[in-house]
Amino acid sequence: MEDALLQIRDLHTTFYTRDGLVRAVDGVSIEIAAGESVGIVGESGCGKSMTAMSLMGLLKKPGKVDGGTILFNGQDLTAMGPKERRKLMGNRISMIFQEPMTSLNPVTTVGRQVREALLLHNKEMSRTQARDRVIQVFQLVGIPDAAKRYHEYPHQLSGGLRQRVMIAMAMVCDPGLLIADEPTTALDVTIEAQILHLMKQLQEEKGTAVMMITHNLGVVAQFCTRLYVMYAGKVMESGTVREIFKNVCHPYTEGLMRSVPDMESKERLYNIRGMVPSMLHLPKGCRFCPRCQYSMAKCFEQEPGLYEPSPGHLVRCFLFEPEKGEESHEQK
Ligand SMILES: Nc1ncnc2c1ncn2[C@@H]1O[C@H](COP(=O)(O)OP(=O)(O)OP(=O)(O)O)[C@@H](O)[C@H]1O
Numbered sequence: 001m002e003d004a005l006l007q008i009r010d011l012h013t014t015f016y017t018r019d020g021l022v023r024a025v026d027g028v029s030i031e032i033a034a035g036e037s038v039g040i041v042g043e044s045g046c047g048k049s050m051t052a053m054s055l056m057g058l059l060k061k062p063g064k065v066d067g068g069t070i071l072f073n074g075q076d077l078t079a080m081g082p083k084e085r086r087k088l089m090g091n092r093i094s095m096i097f098q099e100p101m102t103s104l105n106p107v108t109t110v111g112r113q114v115r116e117a118l119l120l121h122n123k124e125m126s127r128t129q130a131r132d133r134v135i136q137v138f139q140l141v142g143i144p145d146a147a148k149r150y151h152e153y154p155h156q157l158s159g160g161l162r163q164r165v166m167i168a169m170a171m172v173c174d175p176g177l178l179i180a181d182e183p184t185t186a187l188d189v190t191i192e193a194q195i196l197h198l199m200k201q202l203q204e205e206k207g208t209a210v211m212m213i214t215h216n217l218g219v220v221a222q223f224c225t226r227l228y229v230m231y232a233g234k235v236m237e238s239g240t241v242r243e244i245f246k247n248v249c250h251p252y253t254e255g256l257m258r259s260v261p262d263m264e265s266k267e268r269l270y271n272i273r274g275m276v277p278s279m280l281h282l283p284k285g286c287r288f289c290p291r292c293q294y295s296m297a298k299c300f301e302q303e304p305g306l307y308e309p310s311p312g313h314l315v316r317c318f319l320f321e322p323e324k325g326e327e328s329h330e331q332k
């Protein structure tokens, strides 16, 4: 991608634990263009949040980035000093975290928290200007009685309103890239739909690129134009949402799609058989093969490469391996 805003290349994030080495992110490459909305999906534990935390420089010990590069506007974040990087975070890149309650300070009013985030990156702004701007952003994200809510504490707000405060906090500095880690999982479906609609609107109006992390392919279909499917630390399939929904290739993605609830059909929901493997004991060969209904002898022996069944559509599965003589994507 020539106009990439974010280019994650071959990222490795590892945890050295007492029981052994956990490769939570194992050679992941992801690109996002300016203004683009990209989905990252996969079951619990597949490395979605750790990819985001690596990018934000927020990994907790014993986690660390062990290899690869993270280019933002061409600058390698992994080579940046902590001070320089902190300046970029929150200003050019911001994140909505998986647990909204833990990321809001319970003893400070929500308005003040968002104002401080704004002032941190806009030293020339006065407090009054900052307060007015925050109230404006609260209105923009659909917080009713914004001026009154400004003075309330997180516990006084409903889950939906707290999530709107988080979105306001993430949007207040007009970031180029917004990372949303399961921004709506804690909310009921009506509020979820409202929040997604709001994020879509902000994204389109402001031209913000969004990395939408979710385990819900329905959210991706509604929100994103491109998609990366992760499994046990690796990207298994990627491409445009339109292409993957029309021509799903990886058996894992197929399983995820069949697990999306369908309001009309009365069929029992499909479950991918088996469980996500422990990251300490990954199977040999393809890490999905013990759960795969199409697995062949080869899948238990070798790791598949990334193959390209149609332009821009990448699949890590031997079913899509080109005939001998053709080359795989990773060999190019
Ligand atoms: N502190 C830790 N110590 C050891 N391993 C860890 C630690 N934190 C995360 N991991 C490993 O990283 C893997 C990926 O975790 P991550 O939080 O990225 O999953 P996720 O895809 O975001 O899942 P979820 O959908 O549940 O949020 C986990 O399966 C786990 O093996």
Ligand SMILES: [Mg+2]
Pocket (backbone or CB within 6 Å): 048, 049, 050, 098, 181
């Ligand atoms: Mg997560």
